[in-house]
Amino acid sequence: MTRFTPEGNKACLADYFKVPSDVYPVGRLDYDSEGLLILTNDKALNQRLLLPSRAHEREYWVQVDGAVTPEAIHQLQAGVQINVDGKLYRTKRCKAAIFTEEPVLPPRNPPIRFRKSIPAPWIRMVLTEGKNRQVRRMTAAVGFPTLRLVRYRMEDITIAGMQSGDIIQLSREEIYRKLKA
Numbered sequence: 001m002t003r004f005t006p007e008g009n010k011a012c013l014a015d016y017f018k019v020p021s022d023v024y025p026v027g028r029l030d031y032d033s034e035g036l037l038i039l040t041n042d043k044a045l046n047q048r049l050l051l052p053s054r055a056h057e058r059e060y061w062v063q064v065d066g067a068v069t070p071e072a073i074h075q076l077q078a079g080v081q082i083n084v085d086g087k088l089y090r091t092k093r094c095k096a097a098i099f100t101e102e103p104v105l106p107p108r109n110p111p112i113r114f115r116k117s118i119p120a121p122w123i124r125m126v127l128t129e130g131k132n133r134q135v136r137r138m139t140a141a142v143g144f145p146t147l148r149l150v151r152y153r154m155e156d157i158t159i160a161g162m163q164s165g166d167i168i169q170l171s172r173e174e175i176y177r178k179l180k181a
Contacts, residue, residue, distance in 0.1 A: 026050070027058075027154070030133060034108065035060075035151035036159050038179075042172065048181040049154075055128035056180060059153035060135050061103050063112065064144035067119045068098060072142040076125065082137035091138055095126035105150060106164050112147045120147055155179045 010031055019039060026038040026046050040046065048054060076096040081088050099122040112120070125135060136146045152159055156178040162168070170178070 027130060029151060030136075033149040033151065034164070035149075036154055036157065037151075038154065038157070038175075040175075045175065045179070045181055049179060050130075052129060054181075056155050057153070058127050058130060058151060059158075060125045060127070061099075061105070061150045061152050062123045062125055062135055062139055062146055063120050063148035064123060064139050065118065065120060065147050066144050068121050068123060068144050070098075072144055073098060073123070075142045076123075076138055080138050080141040082131070082134065082141055084131050084134075084137075089131065091131070091134065092127070092129050094128070094138075095124075097124050098122070099124060108148055109164075124152075 020041065022041040023039050024041070024046075026040055026049050029035065029037060038049075049056060073096050077094060079091045079093050081090055083089070103122055114120075123139070125138075127134065131137075135149055139146045150159075157170075157175070175181075
């Protein structure tokens, strides 16, 4: 989970990054997810990004279990029923496509389970909403559970060329421009 305080015996952000006490993550990544995380002390930015009416784009690269079908991609694009806090919720339409080649990413530690006889293709998904564990629930709803989940992009900020643990600093003007906030 993206937090600076430990929960149980799981590592937290404070184990990896030393930042001022007023800095916090915008949005969230669950414990088994990886990728872009924005850290800020700008409360106005946090509000702008988390408001559902803003509908900013978040791009995820998702490795799934099994030979994903064009029908499953179509279902993801149209929106699917998922369970959110014990209630059925229909996701908004999204962009989804199967990667033709495996994306270039740093190795995952620990690696996902490997099974020689079962395909594990990658899907690119672009969402404009962010319900708890939404991407994982969406791929499971169409029959292809998520094996690896990477948030690649938020609006115009990407992890292109970065390695796990890399940090880049952006000015307030630059981050607002790139996030279309």
